[in-house]
Amino acid sequence: MQKVVAVTGNEAVANALRQANPDVCAAYPITPATDMMQRFASFVSNGEVDTELILVESEHSSMSACIGASAAGGRVITATSSQGLALMWEMLHIASGDNLPIIMPVVNRALSAPLNIHGDHSDAMGARDTGWIQLWSEDAQEAYDNTIQAFRIGEHLALRLPVMINLDGFIISHSIERMEYLEDKAVEDFIGEFKVVNALLDLDKPKSYGPLILPDLYIEYKRLQHEIMSRVKGVVLDVAEDFEKLSGRKYGLFESYRLEDAEVGLVIMSSAAGTAKDVVDSLRVKGIKAGLLKPRLFRPFPYGEMAASLQNLKAVAVMDRADSFGGYGPVFMEVSSALYGSSKRPALINKIYGLGGRDFLPAHAEETFLELVDIAKGGGIKTIKEYIGVRQ
Amino acid sequence: MKKWHELVPGAVILEGGSAVRFKTGSWRAFKPLWIKENCIQCLFCWMYCPDMSVTVQDGKMTGFDYDYCKGCGICALECPGKKGNKAIIMEEEGK
Ligand code: SF4
Ligand code: SF4
Numbered sequence: 001m002q003k004v005v006a007v008t009g010n011e012a013v014a015n016a017l018r019q020a021n022p023d024v025c026a027a028y029p030i031t032p033a034t035d036m037m038q039r040f041a042s043f044v045s046n047g048e049v050d051t052e053l054i055l056v057e058s059e060h061s062s063m064s065a066c067i068g069a070s071a072a073g074g075r076v077i078t079a080t081s082s083q084g085l086a087l088m089w090e091m092l093h094i095a096s097g098d099n100l101p102i103i104m105p106v107v108n109r110a111l112s113a114p115l116n117i118h119g120d121h122s123d124a125m126g127a128r129d130t131g132w133i134q135l136w137s138e139d140a141q142e143a144y145d146n147t148i149q150a151f152r153i154g155e156h157l158a159l160r161l162p163v164m165i166n167l168d169g170f171i172i173s174h175s176i177e178r179m180e181y182l183e184d185k186a187v188e189d190f191i192g193e194f195k196v197v198n199a200l201l202d203l204d205k206p207k208s209y210g211p212l213i214l215p216d217l218y219i220e221y222k223r224l225q226h227e228i229m230s231r232v233k234g235v236v237l238d239v240a241e242d243f244e245k246l247s248g249r250k251y252g253l254f255e256s257y258r259l260e261d262a263e264v265g266l267v268i269m270s271s272a273a274g275t276a277k278d279v280v281d282s283l284r285v286k287g288i289k290a291g292l293l294k295p296r297l298f299r300p301f302p303y304g305e306m307a308a309s310l311q312n313l314k315a316v317a318v319m320d321r322a323d324s325f326g327g328y329g330p331v332f333m334e335v336s337s338a339l340y341g342s343s344k345r346p347a348l349i350n351k352i353y354g355l356g357g358r359d360f361l362p363a364h365a366e367e368t369f370l371e372l373v374d375i376a377k378g379g380g381i382k383t384i385k386e387y388i389g390v391r392q
Numbered sequence: 393m394k395k396w397h398e399l400v401p402g403a404v405i406l407e408g409g410s411a412v413r414f415k416t417g418s419w420r421a422f423k424p425l426w427i428k429e430n431c432i433q434c435l436f437c438w439m440y441c442p443d444m445s446v447t448v449q450d451g452k453m454t455g456f457d458y459d460y461c462k463g464c465g466i467c468a469l470e471c472p473g474k475k476g477n478k479a480i481i482m483e484e485e486g487k
Binding site: 097098099100160198205206207208209210211213216217219220221223224225227228 | 393394395396397399400401402403404405406407408409410
């Protein structure tokens, strides 16, 4: 039984966190994630969760408190956005380096300067090398579903890794959508009891976290960290399979939309993928073989699987809602790395769109598809990296 | 030396007190020397030493544990000594 509701993305994710009933939450407010933690705080006040809520003085402190609580042996959550994530930086590496399964929704927002509170992916894309698993969500439903699955993934005994669940600031976090809630008991059973590993609070067996590791062993520990990350894909797929049995909703490493026989395609993440799917449908009616690939698991990146899904297309545009100044967009860099090893591969272009919350319109997707059609016909690539919708 | 797949994930140290095997004395550039006749047994040195390297027996300062003393000089700085004469002085290693 699922309950149909009309809620914002923040409300949906706050409810997933309530259903997971964490032991500790340490959070500091930042737009647009504030309202998610505000809702969670009211669950704590109303006695709907058993969580110890720690109010801290910054995001650096919130992640530090989460690390302490997680090493102590608890199920731990927080949430953040933008500058907040940036301020957590050094602690993000410590959470993953210590193998602590902290669960953190990131309501994606642009980074300063200039100051902007609206949605883009600059925050989490910058954090891609912090050793956290990254799941990305198209809508409130997927953000809710990803949050529930994140507990099973991060807390898996073969992983014990922190997970970021990404959802677009305002577009998803603050818009009301129709979605379905799972029953509390069903989520509780699905996630299961938190299993304590190497708890600092086990005083009979003292332990140390974060020791000094010098050149004679550091690279071995990093090699081990990579190994643990390489197990993530399998766990994500297993958890998705169980989740489908529970919810009827199917998830993978990424979503392929009308891609099987496509000649031109977009690789596009999060909320803008919904807009682009509509355009795929309308182009199909016009006889253009358009398709779309929506990444869900960005760290670790499913290189082989993605290459297999894209190699037969003629031309592909990789859409980035974040930029690397003087470089290509972050998703483009991964997709082109994935395809380099394929004997067959499409022509590849990169579009930067939607920075600082600029709307991504159907016309932008259509324009890009028509450029791809031209490239597919042999028209050649004019510019590899271009900005969409920039006034010029 | 352990291979990468033999390590504990998260670099967690699964035993207490293992720092005892990590002898930090080799870091020392200056070495504290105890001048017994100037010592008033105030134990300031024992209290201030960040590495628990001042040895004490039956409530009396007896010298230094050079396996762990890093030579920071805090004990020498804090030592009041007798009538202005320090009971701890720092001497360059290898002298
Ligand atoms: S020099 Fe520093 S480490 Fe050595 S005994 Fe004195 S206070 Fe302790
Ligand atoms: S601080 Fe100086 S006087 Fe006091 S116990 Fe240590 S050596 Fe002796």
